[in-house]
Amino acid sequence: MNSEKLDKISAMSYSLFQTANRCAWLLKRMRAERILLDCDNTFHFIDGMGKIIFSTVIGKMKQKLGLIRLILPQFTKKVNELIKEASKIQEHETFDIKRMLGELIIK
Numbered sequence: 001m002n003s004e005k006l007d008k009i010s011a012m013s014y015s016l017f018q019t020a021n022r023c024a025w026l027l028k029r030m031r032a033e034r035i036l037l038d039c040d041n042t043f044h045f046i047d048g049m050g051k052i053i054f055s056t057v058i059g060k061m062k063q064k065l066g067l068i069r070l071i072l073p074q075f076t077k078k079v080n081e082l083i084k085e086a087s088k089i090q091e092h093e094t095f096d097i098k099r100m101l102g103e104l105i106i107k
Helices: 003-028 065-088 097-102
Strands: 034-038 042-049 052-059
Touching: 003 034, 003 042, 003 052, 042 065, 052 065
Parallel strands: none
Antiparallel strands: 034 042, 042 052
């Protein structure tokens, strides 16, 4: 995926999440935590993680939507924990990104 397309998807994801939050707040005084976009050939998941959002696109080929919806919250929770752990580290020499990302590999 080229950087221009990635920038467009990132902007769309952020705008969609912000709009969903505004609508949810106006209608029910609540916040949107997760958004599932069902496109022609893909599922687009957007998950709020505090001040940031996690956005991923998964092809529909043989994927089970229920299973994906169970796995992604656990995955984003782990990513959020890693971000918190990384933000606590003061010295860049002790920051082991390979070890941290190695825990995210799903087989």
